[in-house]
Amino acid sequence: MKEACGVFGVYAPGRAVAQLTFDGIYALQHRGQESAGMAVSDGETITVVKDMGLVTAVFDERTLSSLPGHLAIGHTRYSTHGSSDWAAAQPVYRPVGRSGFALGHNGNLTNTTELAERAGMLPGMVGTDSDAVAELVAREYPLDSPDPDAVAVDDLRDALRVVLPGVKGAFSFVLLDANHLYGVRDPQGFRPLCLGRLGPVDRPEGWVLASESPALDVIGAAFVRELEPGELVVIDETGVHSEQLYPPEQVEPHLCIFEFVYFARPDSKLYGREVHGTRRRMGELLAEQAPVDADLVMGVPDSGVPAAEGYARQSGIPYGQGLVKNRYIGRTFIDPDQQARMNAVRRKLNPLRDNIAGKRLIVVDDSIVRGTTTQAIVGMLRDSGAAEVHLRISSPPFQWPCFYGIDTPNRDELLAATKSLPEIERFLGVDSLAYITIENLKAAIDTPGAGFCDACLTGRYPVPVPVFINRTSGPEEAPHGAPPVVALQAALPGV
């Protein structure tokens, strides 16, 4: 699984905002490794630099020093909607109004076709869901609007107020115009977005927005708070201004539960909890729920490791490292067959044979999606002499595709959607397999009353998803002229 994107924004007159943005998106690189970009404003002109590749491949000292300004936004991308090429890289820029505006998006929209039609975009013009939103926002600028009926507004904030209530799905946006930085979360708050401060409390020197709090830490900004679902903040020389864009009945927090399990960095703070501690607790509860006699507990690097530590602590079975990860592997490619996947796993993970040979192993990982990578890891452990392999997973069975900003396969490729537990055990070649229950997963996160999206685990989708969901070939958006959306539950018999 791949996270869709990371977003970052900084308003800091007198600081090197391009360098700060570089550092911020570098800390968010795990959320997207296909392309990177930033938009920088000096108060008159907005300059956008973006390209395919990692943050360090797109930006160097020379590029950064050629980007003076007092505010900037940045983006790292992994595509879930639209093509994977330069044109789809972000930030998206629209040359409207005095200086234009730029937008960066983390998430995935569920009514892109409808938005594109409203924006007057022909099917071939819609590159990404973010393009459709940018186009609609641009149309709300009166001077450039081709639509005489468009609501007359005079700045980006007012355009967002008009457009966003009609945008469905998952979005954490950062935007800028010449002199303002904006951040906004959808009313479900699927994707995280937090606010930080540069300088002391009584004399702030700047403000920062970021998908995850470690991006604040790396630039020396203090964590202030998470943005609320549905909240819009506007930042300028007068400070941070906040408003709720949605009526209370439409604000239903559903933070992606997989941010805790896998996506977010362990040093991130979400719902006031540090993610690493929640992962360790998942392992502790998994040990209570699914004990097994063994010699060694090991985690699959990286995100399986804290849960493995928790499992070991709770069970009293020693923890040890069994797999070493090559940290210099960037993107892993989608390999066509099992042998190629096995090779990919070998490039990435190497077994510590002294810790494995002759041992009864408890192997803790965060999730199983297709199962092909897990199968390759188990094969590697067997080849290294493991006597037994007991697999423990710190998320419940992944049975449904995600439509809210995570790249997942179609349902017929999800192992837990197509096989029973004994069949999965045989497929993976393990002696036993257990998944944490959804109740224990939420108990480990320990945020009573907080709302989560768990649709990929339960099939309960908090926001309707596109109607043309072919359960064998996967989701597609409705073609033009067809009814745009319907509740997934209605589209799927037996849900």
Ligand code: SF4
């Ligand atoms: S469906 Fe799963 S991966 Fe997607 S937002 Fe919901 S919890 Fe996260």
